[in-house]
Amino acid sequence: MNRFSRMPFFVQLMLVSGGTMLIPALYALVLRDWNDARAFFYAATLFTSLAGFIAIARFRPEATEDRDSRFDRDREGRNQLLTLLGAYTALPLILAVPFSEATRDTTFFNAYFEMVSALTTTGATLFDDPARLSKPVHLWTAIVGWMGGFFAWITAVAVLAPMNLGGFEVISSRQAGQSEIRASQIARVAAAPERMARFTAKLFPVYFGLTLALWFALAMVGSPAYVALCHAMSVMATSGISPVGGLTNAGTGFVGELLVFAFLFLALSRKTFTADQPRLDAPPxxxxxxxxxxxxxxxxxxxxxxxxxxxxxxxxxxxxxxxxxxxxxxxxxxxxxxxxxxxxxxxxxxxxxxxxxxxxxxxxxxxxxxxxGGGVATTAGGVKLIRLYALVRHGEREIEKLISPHSVGGAGANARRIRREGAYVAWVYFMVFAFTIAAVMMILSLFGLHFEAAAVFTISALTTTGPLVNVVGDVPLSYAQLGDPEKLILAATMVLGRLEMLAIIALLNPEFWRR
CATH class of the missing domain: 1.10.246 (Serum Albumin; Chain A, Domain 1)
Structure with missing residues (x-):
């Protein structure tokens, strides 16, 4: 475990991705689908071997790591954001290989788009008819979405929170992109891969256990085990991926929707599964x-x-x-x-x-x-509820000042910070979000999309809500009708929506590239 945590982060992702490919390979063997079994098994062998070779080549003794640790910490923030950007853009190239090999009536670019959509928990698909994809391929897409949800969960806690990004800038007294001075021992001492490994060991049992519980519950109310598993992973990751075209075709009825409704509450707040400062007198x-x-x-x-x-x-x-x-x-x-x-x-x-x-x-x-959107440090996309809350509280305070100009806001230092500095950075993010929507819509319009369709596709991709295009109007829209340039633009928009624009702006900050 110690050597695994000391590997380069992208090598860790390659190893995990390659090992996970064995799951649909085994499922294809059970179904006696030899073509899919070969596709996933060969890809798993290839990428785990390649990741192992890279790990051996990059291995350094602990003495060398201690000597270089000070220099590494100087560029820690930049490396973390670059790694996240590389994970969402380069890792789908690896994930798309078995998808493309198992689905022979599509292009590799379409497979790449599907994997970007799944990894960012968007759930947008180019295959409107679920029957076009085999069961192992559907399972693989749901697994990638599930891993993408956990990846977003972990990186928000282990990477974005220490850097005061991803919504944490609203409730913090530091500036966005500024590292925490009084960080925990893990955040101050451990390198990014080791910190990610420790948070993974802490939170994975919770994520995995909740998925198993929902899978069992959905299977008990009438859903086939395979469909229940895919839906359980999609609910935990809020990806909306379904092998049967949605919950309406799962055969679970009202009880199934009630179970899904209960588990979706996990995406409203990070405090449903963790706490910033756990204590006995914590508020409900x-x-x-x-x-x-x-x-x-x-x-x-x-x-x-x-x-x-x-x-x-x-x-x-x-x-x-x-x-x-x-x-x-x-x-x-x-x-x-x-x-x-x-x-x-x-x-x-x-x-x-x-x-x-x-x-x-x-x-x-x-x-x-x-x-x-949902809560900070959850699998949900969007602007995030904490930013909306900061703007609401700021609006309430401004109305109070209009009625009683000499009134005192009160409610403590944290509430005052959210109403002032928090509302300011929340408003900045809202403006950046709105300008991003306008920019992507204009680019899509250059390729011939009408205003309504461009707006729907842009918001669907930027908020990582792929199924939005199916229910937004009287006539469902389809990603499959788009050309390759539009798909590429929307895939980049999905990555933007998952990483959030403030992280990209922090990455473009010249101070980030100075020692």
Whole structure:
């Protein structure tokens, strides 16, 4: 374990990726699908061997590492962000090899796009018909999405948090990109690969155990074991990947959606699975800022949609019963949480919810929820709820000052910091996010996409919510209809959405490249 943690980080990713390829290879053997079994087994052998050779060539004794550790720490932040950028752009080239070999009626570029989408937990697919892909390939896509979710989870805690990025700049007194002076012993002493290994050993049992629990629960309520496993991994990673086209075709009904709904709460706040400073007198979870604003959206929006039936709709066709009305309420509640966490799963009651509320453009609501996003240091994408919370508190304080100019805000130093410096950096991020949407939309428009389609594809990729294109309008959109330039632009946008723009801006900072 010690030698593994001392390997270059990208070599560790190659070893893990190559070893994971054996899982779909074994599953293909069980199904007697020899072509898929060979594709995954050969790729696993190739990349694990290559990673082993590189690890041997790069191996250095501990004495040499101690001598070079001071110089390495000087460029630690730059190396970490460059490694993350390389992982999301170069690692899919490796992951796409067995996908391309097993799926022979597609190009390697399409396979690369699928792997970028899965690794960034976007869940956008070029194969609208799930039957085009074999079961081992579907399993591999779900596994890559699951690993991508855990990778985002770990890097947020082990890399972005010490550098005050990824949403942590809102709740911290330091500037974005500035390293923590009073960091923990692990953050101050350990190199990035070793720190990642230690956080992985700490959090992987939680992630793996929750996935097993959801898999077992979905299988118990009627879903086939293979489909239940894929959906369990997709829910934990909020990737929205499904081998059967979504939860509506899984055969689990309302109980299955209720289970998924419960596990999606993990993506609303990082404190659902960890805590910054665990202590006995810690406040309850429902008092966490991210959880409070997330619950507010989950409660308020479905109620408003339900009441709109009497306020904004004069007549709705069909025989509406009390059961169908409750189904529409549940459908809107599930969709709010699903798209707020950027998972993108569709509820069976969503169509009834649209008819009941008389929504003419439900895509605007869903796109707004995906832009809000989930919690910091979770698998969700989007702007993140903590930034939205900072802007809300700042707005409340400004209104109070208009009413009582000499009032004192109070609520402690942390609340004052969120209302002031936190709201400032949150607003900066919102502006950068908006300008990124505008820039990507303009680039896509140059290739012939209409305004509506460009907006939907851009927000879907930047918020890592691939299934958004299927439910945003009356006519579903498809990534398969795009040309290679548009796919490449959207793949880069997915990486931007997963890394977040502040990390890219910090990487472009000249101070980052000075010793």
């Amino acid at each position: 979870l429902w008092r966490d800022p991210e959880m409070k604003i997330g619950l507010s959206l989950i409660v308020v929006i479905p109620i408003l949609l339900f009441l709109r039936h009497w306020v904004g709709v004069l007549e709705v066709a069909g025989d509406w019963t009390f059961t169908r009305a409750l189904s529409s309420l549940w459908g809107s509640t599930f969709m709010v949480l699903s798209f707020l966490t950027t998972a993108g799963f569709e509820s069976m009651g969503w169509e009834e919810a649209r008819l009941w509320s008389g929504l003419q453009a439900p895509g605007v609501l869903l796109m707004g929820l995906t832009i809000f």
